[in-house]
Amino acid sequence: xxxxxxxxxxxxxxALPTRRQALKTLAAGAGAAATxxxxxxxxxxxxxxxxxxxxxxHATGIGAAYGRWYERTSVAALAKINAEGGxxxxxxxxVTEDDGTDPKRAAEVLEKFASQSKxxxxxxxxxxxxxxxxxxxxxxxxxxxxxVSEGHHVASGMLNRWTLQPGITDVKSQxxxxxPFLTNTLGKKVTMIYPDYGFGYDHRDNLxxxxxxxxxxxxxxxxxxxxxxxxxxxFPKIPRDTEVIYHVMVGPAVLTFVKEMGEFFGPSRxxxxxxxxxxxxxxxxxPGLEFLEGTYFWEGMPRYLQDDAPDxxxxxxxxxxxxxxxxSTSDGADVSTAAHMFGCWETLHIIKAGMEAxxxxxxxxxxxxxxxxxxxxxxxxxxxxxxxxxxxxxxxxQVFGPQYISKVTDGKLVVAETVDYEDTLxxxxxxxxxxxx
Amino acid sequence: xxxxxxxxxxxxxLGLVAVLFALNFVLPVYHQGVLARVMVLAVYAxxxxxxxxxxxxxxxxxxxxxxxxxxGAGLMGLHFGMSALPAxxxxxxxxxxxALVVGALALRTAGVSFMIVTLMFAQxxxxxxxxxxxxxxxxxxxxxxxxxRTLAGxxxxxQHPRYLVGWVLFSxxxxxxxxxxxxxxxxxxxxxxxxEERARLLGYDTGRRKLGALVISGAISAASGAAYGLLFGYxxxxxxxxxxSIFALLWVLLGGAGTVLxxxxxxxxxxxxxxxxxxxxxxxxxxAGVVLVGLTLFAPQGIVGEVRRRLWRDLP
Numbered sequence: 001x002x003x004x005x006x007x008x009x010x011x012x013x014x015a016l017p018t019r020r021q022a023l024k025t026l027a028a029g030a031g032a033a034a035t036x037x038x039x040x041x042x043x044x045x046x047x048x049x050x051x052x053x054x055x056x057x058h059a060t061g062i063g064a065a066y067g068r069w070y071e072r073t074s075v076a077a078l079a080k081i082n083a084e085g086g087x088x089x090x091x092x093x094x095v096t097e098d099d100g101t102d103p104k105r106a107a108e109v110l111e112k113f114a115s116q117s118k119x120x121x122x123x124x125x126x127x128x129x130x131x132x133x134x135x136x137x138x139x140x141x142x143x144x145x146x147x148v149s150e151g152h153h154v155a156s157g158m159l160n161r162w163t164l165q166p167g168i169t170d171v172k173s174q175x176x177x178x179x180p181f182l183t184n185t186l187g188k189k190v191t192m193i194y195p196d197y198g199f200g201y202d203h204r205d206n207l208x209x210x211x212x213x214x215x216x217x218x219x220x221x222x223x224x225x226x227x228x229x230x231x232x233x234x235f236p237k238i239p240r241d242t243e244v245i246y247h248v249m250v251g252p253a254v255l256t257f258v259k260e261m262g263e264f265f266g267p268s269r270x271x272x273x274x275x276x277x278x279x280x281x282x283x284x285x286x287p288g289l290e291f292l293e294g295t296y297f298w299e300g301m302p303r304y305l306q307d308d309a310p311d312x313x314x315x316x317x318x319x320x321x322x323x324x325x326x327x328s329t330s331d332g333a334d335v336s337t338a339a340h341m342f343g344c345w346e347t348l349h350i351i352k353a354g355m356e357a358x359x360x361x362x363x364x365x366x367x368x369x370x371x372x373x374x375x376x377x378x379x380x381x382x383x384x385x386x387x388x389x390x391x392x393x394x395x396x397x398q399v400f401g402p403q404y405i406s407k408v409t410d411g412k413l414v415v416a417e418t419v420d421y422e423d424t425l426x427x428x429x430x431x432x433x434x435x436x437x
Numbered sequence: 438x439x440x441x442x443x444x445x446x447x448x449x450x451l452g453l454v455a456v457l458f459a460l461n462f463v464l465p466v467y468h469q470g471v472l473a474r475v476m477v478l479a480v481y482a483x484x485x486x487x488x489x490x491x492x493x494x495x496x497x498x499x500x501x502x503x504x505x506x507x508x509g510a511g512l513m514g515l516h517f518g519m520s521a522l523p524a525x526x527x528x529x530x531x532x533x534x535x536a537l538v539v540g541a542l543a544l545r546t547a548g549v550s551f552m553i554v555t556l557m558f559a560q561x562x563x564x565x566x567x568x569x570x571x572x573x574x575x576x577x578x579x580x581x582x583x584x585x586r587t588l589a590g591x592x593x594x595x596q597h598p599r600y601l602v603g604w605v606l607f608s609x610x611x612x613x614x615x616x617x618x619x620x621x622x623x624x625x626x627x628x629x630x631x632x633e634e635r636a637r638l639l640g641y642d643t644g645r646r647k648l649g650a651l652v653i654s655g656a657i658s659a660a661s662g663a664a665y666g667l668l669f670g671y672x673x674x675x676x677x678x679x680x681x682s683i684f685a686l687l688w689v690l691l692g693g694a695g696t697v698l699x700x701x702x703x704x705x706x707x708x709x710x711x712x713x714x715x716x717x718x719x720x721x722x723x724x725a726g727v728v729l730v731g732l733t734l735f736a737p738q739g740i741v742g743e744v745r746r747r748l749w750r751d752l753p
Contacts, residue, residue, distance in 0.1 A: 059719065098715060103578065103673050108474070108712075115467035128577045129673050136580050136670030140594050151577070158580055197567045198575035226567070 050093040051086070051360075053078075053351070054113030054122040056134070061101030062251075063127050065281040066337050070124055070148065071096060073341040076319040077348040080383075087355045095119050103133020110134050114141040120363055121351065124148055124344060128198065135159040142437065144366050146351060148343035150174070150300070152202060155398035157430025161437055164373055164397040167347030168300065168340065169390075173424035175206040177403045178273070178298055181417055183216035186271040186296070187243025190216055193234070194248045196223035203248050203275070224249065231257050235264040247274045254278045255288050262291030272296070276303070276406075276413075280337045283327070285411050292408045296416065299404040300339035301387045302326075304412045316345060316386035325412070342387045349384035350376070350392075367437050374433055391421055395431040400424050442751045443619075449752075450615050450697065454608045461600045471712070473600040475705050476607035477665050478684075482692070482700030483610045484657030485685035490694035491618060492650040493630030494544075497552045498559030499658055499685045501539070504677025505532040506659030508566065508573060511672030514585025516572075521588040525663045532659015533652055535562075540651035544644065559682055566674045578673025581666055599668045606664050607701070610657055615697045617653070618753050626650050630695075658685070691732060693739030697753050702740050 055074055058067030071094075078092050086092055095117045099106040106125060113119040121144040125131045128151035135153075138145035139160035147154065147165050152172045154165040182190060190211055194200030200223060208218045219239045224231065231253075238245065249257045261272075272295035284292065302309075303326035305317065320341070321329045328334035350373065358365055358372035374394035381389040388402035400421040406413035460472060481503050488494040510528030513519040519527070543554040566573045573579075586593045593599055617623040628636040629643050637643050666672045675681075684707075692703025710728055714721035736743040745752040 060722065098719070098721070103671055103675055107669060107671065108471070111467055111470050112712075115465070115470075129675060132578050132580060133671040133673055133675075136594070140670075153577065198570060198577040201570055201575065225564075227564075 048090055050091045051355070052093050052095050052117060052119040053348070054109070054117060054119035055094050055096045055124045056099040056106055056109050056113075056122060056130075057096050057124065058101040058126060058130070059096075059098035063101035063130075066126050066340065067098075067101070069281070069337040069341045070126065070344050073320050073344040074124060074348060076321070077345040080319060081348065081352055087352045088360060092352075099125070099130060099134075101127050101130055103130050106130045106134035107137040110137045110141060110143060110145070114143045118363075119143075120360075121146060121366070121369070123347060123351070126150075126340065128153055131163075132158065135163045138162045142366060144369055146347050148340070148347055150340065150343070152206075155393075155396040155429060157396075157432075159397075161370065161397075161432045161435045164370070166350045166373060166376065166392050166397070166399045167345075168343030168399065169401045169403070169421075169424065170398055171202045172206050172426060173400055174275075174298060174300070174403055175203055176210040176426060177419040177424040178405070179207065179210035179214040179216070180423075181405055181419070182244055182246065182273060183211060183214040185417075186273060188216040189219045189239075189241055189243045190246050191220040191222065191238050191242040191244070192218060192246045192248075193222045193224065193238075195250060196225045199250065199277075200224075200248060203246075207246065226251070229253050229256065231260045232264065235261065242270050244271045244273055245269075247272065247278065249274075249278050255282070255286060258291055259288035262288070265291075274298070276300075276339045280339060281335050283333065283335050284408065284413070293411065295408050297406050297408070297413060298339075299406050299413060299415075301342045302404055302406060302413065302415050303336065303338040304406075304414070306415055310381075312381070312383045313386045315383060316342070320345070346379075346385050346387060346390075350379070353384075370437070388418075389421065391425075393428065395433055396428050397432050446751065446753060447615075450611060453698070453701075454604075454611065457604055457607070461597060461604065466596065469596065469600055471708060472705075473603040474669070475708050476603040476701075477661055477668060479688070479701040479704040480607055480610040480664070481658050481661035482685055482688040482704050483614050484654045484659075484661060486689045486694065486696075486700045487614065487617065487626075487657065488651055488654035489686065490689055490696070490699070491623065491630060492626040492647060492654075493633075494647060494651060494654075495548075495552050495686075496555040496651075497679070497682050497686070498539070498555030498557075498562075499654070500677050500679065500681035501559040501562040502532040502536055502655040502658035503662035503665075503681060503685075504562060504566065504674075505535045505655075506662030506664075507666045507672050507676050508662075509659065510585070510663035511579065511581050511666040512572070514581050514667070515579055515672075518582065518584050521585055521593060521667050524585050525660070525667060528663025528666070529656055529660040532662065533656035535659075536652045536655020537648070540648045540655075544647050544651065556679065556682070559677070559679065563674060563677045563679075566677055573674070574672075576674045578671060578675075581670045581672060586667055586670060593668055594670060602668060603664065606660065610660070611697065611701070613657075615753060618697060622646070622649070627695075687729075689739075691729070691739055693742030693745070696739065696741040696745060699739050699741040706740065 057071050074094055078094055082091050097109045099109045110122050113122045123146040125147045126149050128149055131147045131149045132153050139162045145163045148168050150168050150171055152170045155170050194203050204221055211218050222234055222237050224234055274297050276297045276299045305324040322336045323329050326336050326338045354369050354373040358368035360369055376392045379385050379390040390399050390401035392399045402421055403419040404415050405417040407416045485499050488496055506528035509531030510524040513524040513527045539558050546554050567575050591598045625641050625646055633643050688703035688707055689700050691706055693699030710725050714724040738746055
């Protein structure tokens with residue numbers, strides 16, 4: 001056993017220092033002095049420490065396919081940002097934690113970001129229930145929380161001043177923007193088929209008045225329980241005079257849904273319009289999906305590379321690693337969640353712009369960051385915003401952007417119409433800027 | 438149990454309560470928040486333990502009681518602006534009432550049938566939450582309004598009040614559980630678990646006592662759910678899903694079924710197992726799985742159960 005330093009000190013205290021001890025002390029002092037330049041360099045490094053962005057990843061649970069692509073997009077965006085000099089001269093790091101697509105774990109992950117990982121902000125949550133479960137903790141922790149969720153929960157006023165959605169549009173603007181195309185191009189009489197829970201209700205509650213306002217009529221609303229695995233008994237409920245079927249089924253049963261709908265209608269079907277959420281990360285050439293040929297889908301951003309795609313869209317796709325079919329460049333069977341994941345890219349660029357506008361230096365500047373983002377308005381299309389030109393509403397913490405309507409043509413989605421952000425706006429439902437921090 | 442041993446048992450449990458109180462003032466922020474959450478969820482496990490650990494009622498549907506408390510309290514806040522204490526009481530009462538109704542029907546079965554019937558009831562409650570989405574906000578859930586997160590003017594969303602309220606609830610549940618298992622009613626529950634036929638032959642109305650145990654269990658589980666919603670600010674259907682029924686079973690099995698401290702130890706162990714494993718690898722569930730298999734093989738009675746078997750046979 002060796003003596004501890006404290007023991008040695010206590011033994012030496014009663015005697016005068018020897019010459020050897022004095023020399024040792026001098027040598028130690030000289031050594032310490034020699035390290036002074038290193039100390040100053042360390043002090044300099046403190047201010048140049050990387051900015052840490054906590055990424056709540058849906059790595060497991062129902063959102064796993066989204067989580068995988070959200071992470072790839074975020075890593076690609078930060079590689080670009082860092083290559084361009086980082087944020088305020090500091091490099092940016094992504095601190096990833098699996099939230100299990102679970103609201104309880106997501107709240108715990110935010111706590112970990114704020115106090116364990118020393119993250120500057122949190123970012124990236126998609127699923128609505130996870131966002132709603134975690135957002136109260138973000139406010140309590142005073143942690144800026146940038147979600148990429150497309151839920152209406154932000155703009156509805158349900159959340160708080162620390163939660164923003166500046167990089168992806170919300171379902172209310174998406175759905176209402178589809179109504180004029182549906183009624184003017186496809187038909188006036190619409191039957192809705194949607195899952196019998198929150199996601200489906202968002203569509204039901206927003207589309208029905210929008211269709212009426214556009215001069216059409218929702219002739220039937222067919223809600224299908226989430227536990228259903230076969231859908232044949234629901235198709236006879238579709239009124240015979242239906243001109244358009246609007247479907248937003250999601251989950252593993254969606255392939256069965258499309259297949260059975262094809263078997264029910266055969267070659268004489270009404271026009272069909274769906275949200276690509278049904279088939280995100282699903283290969284359109286999957287068996288049973290042939291029936292979708294000639295039908296239409298909403299897309300947040302086109303999955304397939306369009307003929308007229310600008311260079312910045314091509315650069316974005318190359319950086320993220322998706323091919324012309326929207327699948328991974330390293331695995332053609334790994335289809336991306338292209339209609340949503342652009343939101344991560346754009347949100348990270350908005351965070352960069354916000355931090356630079358707020359002259360963000362440390363976590364003390366979190367409030368200034370929120371205020372800087374709230375002050376943003378127009379976001380022009382380009383390398384930072386490849387999905388298109390947008391307008392951010394600082395009062396509602398929600399961005400508005402273009403919506404794409406694509407037609408399945410030869411097994412690929414080809415953009416048939418684009419709705420500009422001006423046509424997706426709706427009156428404010430909240431003013432977060434009047435709330436205290 | 439001899440008086441001296443009982444004194445040591447009481448000292449152990451009171452000691453844990455005292456240590457948890459002191460930890461509020463010394464733990465780093467993150468771990469303090471974790472412990473607050475663990476204490477509230479451990480109350481749920483304590484409730485489950487009374488049904489499963491002490492009475493032998495293997496339920497796979499306890500999330501419905503947790504959910505009844507969560508929604509009972511949360512909806513009172515959302516729709517009626519009720520403050521924390523009455524909202525918590527409503528939530529706890531909702532869970533007790535649900536347990537009474539479910540128990541009256543489900544306790545006509547036993548063993549595997551009881552397990553399946555409780556699972557089905559819980560699924561029905563879960564789907565009811567989704568079905569009445571206009572009121573419950575369905576699968577998205579809702580944020581509990583600030584007015585319901587205030588107790589006597591104290592903001593429960595703040596770090597220390599939240600911890601202390603969690604501590605009070607946990608301490609009360611723990612000490613109640615300790616008292617219950619030593620009370621005549623609790624001893625009959627253990628007798629039912631060990632041999633219901635024999636308990637019945639001794640003259641006990643086992644049916645009523647099992648129903649009583651389930652109502653107590655449901656009420657405690659609901660008290661936890663109500664507190665969770667009010668303290669952490671979110672009410673959602675996922676908390677009423679089957680995985681939260683499994684969690685309660687898992688926490689109790691890990692900590693030690695039929696032990697008073699087991700539910701807390703199991704909840705704490707499981708939280709930190711996942712939390713630490715996520716820092717090691719993305720495949721953290723693999724680590725958790727291996728550890729759980731190992732624990733099941735080498736400590737089949739759970740952590741506190743093993744302590745009782747090897748070191749302290751009188752530990753309740």
